Amino acid sequence: MQAKTFHTALLTGNEAIAAGAYKAGVRVATGYPGTPSSEILPYLARFNNAIVNWSINEKTALEIAIGASIGYKRSMFTTKHVGLNVASDPFMTLALTGVRGGIVIITADDPAMHSSQNEQDNRFYSKFAKVPMFEPSDSNECFKFTDEAFEVSESFDTPVIIRMTTRISHSKSVVHIEPVYLPNMNLNSENKNNSYLKEKIYIKDIEKFVMAPVYARKRHKIAIERLKKLQEFSNNSGINRIEYNSLDFGIITSGVSYQYVKEIAPFASVLKLSFSYPVPDLLIKEFVKRVKSVIIVEELEPFIQNEISSIGINLKGKEIFNRFGELTPDMVKEGLINAGFIKKYDNKSSGKLLSKGGLSELDNLLKKLPQRLPALCSGCPHTSIFYALKKLKVPVMGDIGCYTLGALPPLNAMDSCISMGLAFGAAQGLSLSNSSPKKIAGIMGDSTFFHSGITSLIDAKYNNACFTAIILDNSTTAMTGGQDHPGTGKNLSPGQVMSNKIDIKRVVEGIGIDEIYTIDPYDYNAVYKTLKKALSSKNLNVIITKRPCILYPVKIDLGKKFKILEGCNGCGLCMQTGCPSILNSGKFLDNNKPVPFIDSSCIGCSICKDICVFNFIEEIKS
Amino acid sequence: MDAQNILVCGIGGQGVVLAGKIISNAAYGKGFDVKTSEVHGMSQRGGSVSTHIRFGEKVFSPLIPGQSADIILSFDIYETLRYARDFADKKTLIISSNYGKIPLWASARENDGISIAEITGTLKINFDKLLTVNKKETAMALGNVRVANIILLGLLSKFTDIEEDFWLKAIQDSVPEKTKEINIKAFLIGRNEK
Ligand code: SF4
Numbered sequence: 001m002q003a004k005t006f007h008t009a010l011l012t013g014n015e016a017i018a019a020g021a022y023k024a025g026v027r028v029a030t031g032y033p034g035t036p037s038s039e040i041l042p043y044l045a046r047f048n049n050a051i052v053n054w055s056i057n058e059k060t061a062l063e064i065a066i067g068a069s070i071g072y073k074r075s076m077f078t079t080k081h082v083g084l085n086v087a088s089d090p091f092m093t094l095a096l097t098g099v100r101g102g103i104v105i106i107t108a109d110d111p112a113m114h115s116s117q118n119e120q121d122n123r124f125y126s127k128f129a130k131v132p133m134f135e136p137s138d139s140n141e142c143f144k145f146t147d148e149a150f151e152v153s154e155s156f157d158t159p160v161i162i163r164m165t166t167r168i169s170h171s172k173s174v175v176h177i178e179p180v181y182l183p184n185m186n187l188n189s190e191n192k193n194n195s196y197l198k199e200k201i202y203i204k205d206i207e208k209f210v211m212a213p214v215y216a217r218k219r220h221k222i223a224i225e226r227l228k229k230l231q232e233f234s235n236n237s238g239i240n241r242i243e244y245n246s247l248d249f250g251i252i253t254s255g256v257s258y259q260y261v262k263e264i265a266p267f268a269s270v271l272k273l274s275f276s277y278p279v280p281d282l283l284i285k286e287f288v289k290r291v292k293s294v295i296i297v298e299e300l301e302p303f304i305q306n307e308i309s310s311i312g313i314n315l316k317g318k319e320i321f322n323r324f325g326e327l328t329p330d331m332v333k334e335g336l337i338n339a340g341f342i343k344k345y346d347n348k349s350s351g352k353l354l355s356k357g358g359l360s361e362l363d364n365l366l367k368k369l370p371q372r373l374p375a376l377c378s379g380c381p382h383t384s385i386f387y388a389l390k391k392l393k394v395p396v397m398g399d400i401g402c403y404t405l406g407a408l409p410p411l412n413a414m415d416s417c418i419s420m421g422l423a424f425g426a427a428q429g430l431s432l433s434n435s436s437p438k439k440i441a442g443i444m445g446d447s448t449f450f451h452s453g454i455t456s457l458i459d460a461k462y463n464n465a466c467f468t469a470i471i472l473d474n475s476t477t478a479m480t481g482g483q484d485h486p487g488t489g490k491n492l493s494p495g496q497v498m499s500n501k502i503d504i505k506r507v508v509e510g511i512g513i514d515e516i517y518t519i520d521p522y523d524y525n526a527v528y529k530t531l532k533k534a535l536s537s538k539n540l541n542v543i544i545t546k547r548p549c550i551l552y553p554v555k556i557d558l559g560k561k562f563k564i565l566e567g568c569n570g571c572g573l574c575m576q577t578g579c580p581s582i583l584n585s586g587k588f589l590d591n592n593k594p595v596p597f598i599d600s601s602c603i604g605c606s607i608c609k610d611i612c613v614f615n616f617i618e619e620i621k622s
Numbered sequence: 623m624d625a626q627n628i629l630v631c632g633i634g635g636q637g638v639v640l641a642g643k644i645i646s647n648a649a650y651g652k653g654f655d656v657k658t659s660e661v662h663g664m665s666q667r668g669g670s671v672s673t674h675i676r677f678g679e680k681v682f683s684p685l686i687p688g689q690s691a692d693i694i695l696s697f698d699i700y701e702t703l704r705y706a707r708d709f710a711d712k713k714t715l716i717i718s719s720n721y722g723k724i725p726l727w728a729s730a731r732e733n734d735g736i737s738i739a740e741i742t743g744t745l746k747i748n749f750d751k752l753l754t755v756n757k758k759e760t761a762m763a764l765g766n767v768r769v770a771n772i773i774l775l776g777l778l779s780k781f782t783d784i785e786e787d788f789w790l791k792a793i794q795d796s797v798p799e800k801t802k803e804i805n806i807k808a809f810l811i812g813r814n815e816k
């Protein structure tokens with residue numbers, strides 16, 4: 001154990017990115033919340049130094065960052081992997097214009113899809129757009145690389161990608177960092193020594209920023225030239241490094257996989273790619289020349305493998321490791337065993353791996369263990385609408401948010417979840433298909449409505465579509481941890497005025513839709529009646545449910561508790577809400593049906609009481 | 623010294639993340655190299671959640687390798703079963719709540735119910751060092767049932783070579799101002815037991 005002779009802090013990757021951006025003097029930082037990227041901007045806002053704000057969606061967020069850069073300021077845009085798809089339109093052309101103030105794009109991928117609808121590997125975006133990319137492997141690198149990325153952006157006149165993954169974003173590790181680069185409301189002031197912070201007066205430059213064909217053709221050539229210089233940097237700057245050990249076994253790796261490799265095969269020589277696009281061709285050639293047997297360990301797609309094979313070197317990678325999911329230390333170990341790098345019994349836990357399948361009794365029990373599917377919170381205001389939709393048996397085009405859980409048992413009342421803002425477009429399309437005798441419902445949350453539901457609702461009106469659009473307004477972006485959005489009127493940087501709050505109902509009215517219902521989702525009977533009415537009308541209509549999320553921004557407990565009364569016949573209706581407070585009491589009726597039991601986590605929303613048609617649920621009067 | 627591996631598990635909303643934060647801050651306070659990792663799916667509450675904490679002279683992987691946890695701290699007995707299978711070996715110390723909760727709709731779906739006694743029994747056969755505890759009432763007497771899991775954390779602290787001061791500082795740094803006192807009390811009850 002070392003005495004701490006230098007300054008360190010224990011930070012998550014996301015926090016370290018924010019600290020690095022602060023150190024680099026970022027002036028404008030934008031993004032749309034998305035797991036696992038959501039914690040970067042709130043942490044940066046704590047420095048009280050830059051303009052840090054949530055935007056309505058990723059495209060707008062990147063466009064704001066571009067504008068700030070045109071105004072000579074350093075800017076940063078944060079997103080989850082799929083969010084870069086939304087911002088890809090400005091992104092692909094920004095790659096041609098280049099920057100004035102540095103632009104750093106943080107894209108956080110989600111291998112294993114802990115909280116995502118796909119598993120795309122955004123490293124391909126760097127190649128696709130000809131934009132350089134950093135891949136940090138711990139929080140210390142997140143801090144260092146973010147600072148450096150701004151330098152690279154300005155010296156090579158290009159946006160820069162920092163490619164994160166859930167494991168890097170949400171892991172904590174020790175960062176070597178001066179206390180002045182940690183947030184402290186009173187201390188943090190501008191880094192005045194950075195020369196680019198000097199106020200510059202805007203001058204236009206249409207050859208750089210107007211990508212009409214005549215200029216774009218020139219800029220494309222510049223972008224291609226730029227790649228060569230970036231490759232030199234990749235080879236010579238020292239950012240990509242070789243750690244020579246045994247000259248028999250070599251591993252080329254990047255990101256968190258590097259850590260697993262060091263853990264499992266400390267004897268191997270390693271070429272660590274921290275700047276993984278463009279790849280350092282000379283370093284790779286040197287490495288494979290000196291080390292006898294070399295393989296590639298990378299998560300998700302064979303990105304590095306393809307790049308290396310494009311310089312004429314064929315190494316094994318995806319032949320050994322999965323092309324999907326997250327790698328784990330155990331998977332890396334298995335792969336290294338298969339590649340002949342380590343013997344089965346080489347290290348202390350390989351013997352234990354063999355015991356898999358040997359613990360039969362444990363395994364049998366595990367099979368019986370009910371799967372713990374994610375569920376809406378006790379008292380979540382989304383519950384009632386899904387319960388009612390299920391009863392009405394209508395096709396429901398759904399969307400992305402906590403309410404996606406309405407698709408899972410026991411609610412089972414949502415039929416699609418593909419992209420942000422899909423619901424209203426898909427509802428229009430499904431109704432055009434004439435495949436359902438019942439009217440279609442489209443459902444999305446308030447934040448998603450702002451993100452990309454408004455456009456499809458306008459399209460629906462414009463094209464005379466007929467479906468029922470449901471907007472679940474819980475006044476927050478709940479799924480990602482309760483971020484603000486245009487409907488809350490607040491944001492991360494101070495200086496927001498509540499009059500800037502956007503009223504969803506007025507937006508809908510502005511589109512010219514006349515049939516609008518605003519309801520309280522805790523009033524189950526009203527929810528059911530309204531839905532029934534809206535779904536039988538032949539118009540495009542909108543239902544807005546209004547109730548704050550019970551978790552964000554503050555935990556809500558209505559201070560009431562409910563109980564199951566003696567006489568309950570075990571019909572199971574209440575448990576069909578999926579409320580996590582309704583448990584199995586362990587008692588069974590004569591017909592073998594379990595008797596429900598409401599535990600103390602009940603927040604008193606009363607939905608289950610309305611749903612129990614036999615009136616066996618009652619508030620506890622103290 | 624090999625890295626020490628502690629895995630905390632439970633369900634969303636039980637304080638798994640907080641416990642992980644306290645353990646990692648205590649280890650970091652003592653001067654260890656520390657890595658932690660949170661693993662959870664898309665639910666705010668009710669889903670299975672775990673935090674991996676690793677500390678030692680030098681730690682690489684932020685995830686604990688299979689069957690390599692030194693200690694598993696679990697706030698829900700059903701989760702104990704799940705995680706012990708993946709991360710414990712015979713010598714792993716398992717400190718677990720002796721209760722667990724599964725929503726009715728999920729348990730009613732499975733017609734072959736699973737009892738807590740069955741789980742404890744099987745765990746005992748497979749793992750030598752299993753401690754099942756229920757601190758709900760002690761916590762209630764302290765004034766908040768939610769600190770029950772901090773008592774468990776106090777219990778865990780006895781099995782690490784991190785001194786009390788580092789633990790207390792870590793708790794102070796990790797919990798909200800107005801709950802500091804009760805959390806420290808709860809921690810010490812666990813730590814001073816037996
Ligand atoms: S966080 Fe809010 S929106 Fe999400 S499930 Fe819980 S109550 Fe519902």
Ligand code: SF4
Pocket residue numbers: 378379562577579580581582598601602603604605606607608609
């Ligand atoms: S009132 Fe019923 S549905 Fe609402 S939180 Fe309590 S148990 Fe759950």
